[in-house]
Amino acid sequence: MAVVKLTLEYDGTEFAGWVPQPGRRTVEGELRAALDQVYGGWSRLAVAGRTDAGVHALGQVASFQAEKGPPLERAAAALNSALPEDLAAVSAETAPEDFSARFSARARSYRYRIWRCATASPFERRRSLWWPRPLEEDALAESAALLLGKHDFRAFTPTETEHDVFVRTVSEAEWRRDGEVLEFRITADSFLRHMVRTLVGTMLEAEPAAFGQLLEGRPREVAGSTAPPWGLYLEQVYY
Amino acid sequence: MAVVKLTLEYDGTEFAGWVPQPGRRTVEGELRAALDQVYGGWSRLAVAGRTDAGVHALGQVASFQAEKGPPLERAAAALNSALPEDLAAVSAETAPEDFSARFSARARSYRYRIWRCATASPFERRRSLWWPRPLEEDALAESAALLLGKHDFRAFTPTETEHDVFVRTVSEAEWRRDGEVLEFRITADSFLRHMVRTLVGTMLEAEPAAFGQLLEGRPREVAGSTAPPWGLYLEQVYY
Numbered sequence: 001m002a003v004v005k006l007t008l009e010y011d012g013t014e015f016a017g018w019v020p021q022p023g024r025r026t027v028e029g030e031l032r033a034a035l036d037q038v039y040g041g042w043s044r045l046a047v048a049g050r051t052d053a054g055v056h057a058l059g060q061v062a063s064f065q066a067e068k069g070p071p072l073e074r075a076a077a078a079l080n081s082a083l084p085e086d087l088a089a090v091s092a093e094t095a096p097e098d099f100s101a102r103f104s105a106r107a108r109s110y111r112y113r114i115w116r117c118a119t120a121s122p123f124e125r126r127r128s129l130w131w132p133r134p135l136e137e138d139a140l141a142e143s144a145a146l147l148l149g150k151h152d153f154r155a156f157t158p159t160e161t162e163h164d165v166f167v168r169t170v171s172e173a174e175w176r177r178d179g180e181v182l183e184f185r186i187t188a189d190s191f192l193r194h195m196v197r198t199l200v201g202t203m204l205e206a207e208p209a210a211f212g213q214l215l216e217g218r219p220r221e222v223a224g225s226t227a228p229p230w231g232l233y234l235e236q237v238y239y
Numbered sequence: 240m241a242v243v244k245l246t247l248e249y250d251g252t253e254f255a256g257w258v259p260q261p262g263r264r265t266v267e268g269e270l271r272a273a274l275d276q277v278y279g280g281w282s283r284l285a286v287a288g289r290t291d292a293g294v295h296a297l298g299q300v301a302s303f304q305a306e307k308g309p310p311l312e313r314a315a316a317a318l319n320s321a322l323p324e325d326l327a328a329v330s331a332e333t334a335p336e337d338f339s340a341r342f343s344a345r346a347r348s349y350r351y352r353i354w355r356c357a358t359a360s361p362f363e364r365r366r367s368l369w370w371p372r373p374l375e376e377d378a379l380a381e382s383a384a385l386l387l388g389k390h391d392f393r394a395f396t397p398t399e400t401e402h403d404v405f406v407r408t409v410s411e412a413e414w415r416r417d418g419e420v421l422e423f424r425i426t427a428d429s430f431l432r433h434m435v436r437t438l439v440g441t442m443l444e445a446e447p448a449a450f451g452q453l454l455e456g457r458p459r460e461v462a463g464s465t466a467p468p469w470g471l472y473l474e475q476v477y478y
Contacts, residue, residue: 009358009360009361009362010361011361011362011364056362076358080358080359085359085361085364086361086364087361088358088359088360088361089358090358091358119248119315119319119327119328119329120319120324120327121248121327122248122249122250122324122325122326122327123248123250123295123366125250125324125325127362
């Protein structure tokens, strides 16, 4: 009985998110179907980040326990032949018996991609937020710097939430410009539902001083809008 | 009566190519519908490169004569509000009375994108050819160099072709590597149907010496396969 640590990449456009839902196409649903095909038996499926509908992943991590199945060096290829084209197994490794992609994760990184060109790009649709209006990049940098450290993020998750604890520790938060692309990168121990998207939506709308005041446990109504899912990428998970 | 020179970008995935066909969604068909909406009257529509189904464009150029319509500085935005998301007007300029996007073009550049990673990428599907097998990049560079100058390319276009003249002059041809992406770039006065795709398919299969022998008016059967359309981009048109 080996535990397999699987790194996944997916284009979130045509998925109703990670979590299985009856009658909807979800990432976990497709992964389960592929595991059924490739492994004789498997159990204890866990995932680092339960991404929402439309959210992408470059380095999502899932884990499961397998009884029999292909040798590890051929596991990713075997899964890929069973997975749809918009979901790929990038690598498969063995992990310790007590490894869980969810509970063993020390930190996660997300990035949010914004397209700054005056014209919307056919190649950027569904992969970034198109924002042709002016933006104060210095102010965005200031807001990002305020995120570092421990804060109560309850203003940045829906009120009807399943979370009990709203404090998270942010170890990296910055905006980077590369040509017409402006990208926000954030690393934290874990994230609340919609947290990155609401942080981005609020930074785009609010002055740094006002934004900073929202980081200490304010109600949801005072934060800004939730940026759309198609700009968001789960980038990496740290163990 | 002004002539408008329009630069277009499109994701070719969901188009049955440029040329209008009954019952099919084509780039020209969508552009005509947008022109009808935005301009009171228009005529003499011309295009630099009649791309095939699935082929993309970063800098396609079309021209038309307009009677009335929005001021030039708002023309691209007005067209974009009438165009679908996978087709964008990047810019609109005035051109001389006798300008034709097709006949005034001095040269066109294409690029062909190949994804060299062992794993297919969900973000590269439909945008590059996935080629995980070994490739001799030195040999590809040698083949590309042989393309420079004047050659008879009849081996690289379907036998049932509408072309009369098969000689083309290539001014740039090279392979470039950027991370996991290998890209072929070619500039010529004009191109035969399927020419870039068949050049790429043949270079991937044949030794430079054998490839070089195909450049002097050989029959279609002796050249290699036609690489799939989703790796091909019309990059730029020169006037």
